[in-house]
Amino acid sequence: MIPLEILIPFFTASLLLALAPGPDNIFVLTQSALHGRAAGLVVMLGLCTGLVAHTTAVALGVAVIFQTSAMAFSLLKFAGAGYLLWLAWQAFRASGTRISSGMEPSPGLLALYSRGILMNITNPKVAIFFLAFLPQFASPSRGSVPLQILLLGGLFILATLGVFGGIALMAGTLGQWLNRSQGVQKILNRLAGTVFLGLALTLVRAQR
Template sequence: MIPLDILGTYFVACLILAIAPGPDNIFVLTQSALQGRKAGLLVVMGLCTGLLFHTSAVALGVAVIFKTSALAFTLLKVAGAAYLLYLAWGAFRSGAMTIEGTGNPVLKNGQLYRRGIFMNITNPKVSIFFLAFLPQFASPARGSLALQMLELGFVFILSAILVFGAIALAAGSLGEWLNRSASVQRWINRLAGTVFVGLAIKLLLTER
């Protein structure tokens, strides 16, 4: 069991890291603004489910593959970039939606949730980050390192839910107002597409 004082320091660090601008923040922001709070929260849950994969990978030592194998890193990186470009293509092709009340998401709940999972799992930097960050707060003297990694991973997920959820709620409120204008909505779709392209390029240029 990790002492509470260490967990407290770790939790604050996690919050700061979650707040810092990055692909996940932007992804939640754009999806929430385009499709509403519910859509954004579903994406958040998908992203955090993806974090379970990375947490388990680090706990089991699988993430070492992505740190030592250039081929595995490159394949996952290309898969993630391809998916981002697919999202960009869809955003550029999207027209204005008819919004009633608080708005209905274009994608079904399951699609939004899976989109968040795929976005997170195909980012190899997350596994490498977990591999580098989590062990700093663990110690063999406190027992099983695998269990400590799981504990730290769940705390990180909690911080991500808090921060990303707040982003989704705030952006969703703005999106409900913006989506009432067809021209503004098309502009947001194009902006989202541009963001996805930028994230794909950034991911492709990422080195181990």
């Protein structure tokens, strides 16, 4: 449906965009360093599930709402910022000693997966980015535009899985080494809290 001369540049651009420092890959890095490679990979799957939702929304035209409605954009933006602030509070109050003693276990895989979904879906910038990026590579002359959007979104998610998976594995290995020290665990939690706080502030300042 879409020729290779379109798909290859699109996939290359998707890889570069996934590599560029941003809220999602920083989120994967911190969670993987704190809770291990499996946690990072599960967060990655949650983020990519959010991308599925964004792709579907663009294909169905729903994402236009967030581009044209200031209220919808603001509501989603502040919901996402509030969730990030809650994560920051959880990270700042965590104790390295309690984590290492087993009294305060790491979040379960389902919780981490849900965390990834919420992190991605409540970022209206992602919806608008998909709305602006994906249609550039679709054309009515090649058939159904919604099907082309779904295909392009799938390729973008594939690129994201590769890049974020690599980040999760590397950060998880580093985190295993660092977590031998309770003091370092506490520093990692404070660092994660600072990252969540910074992401929340960045989201609050986001403009359409």
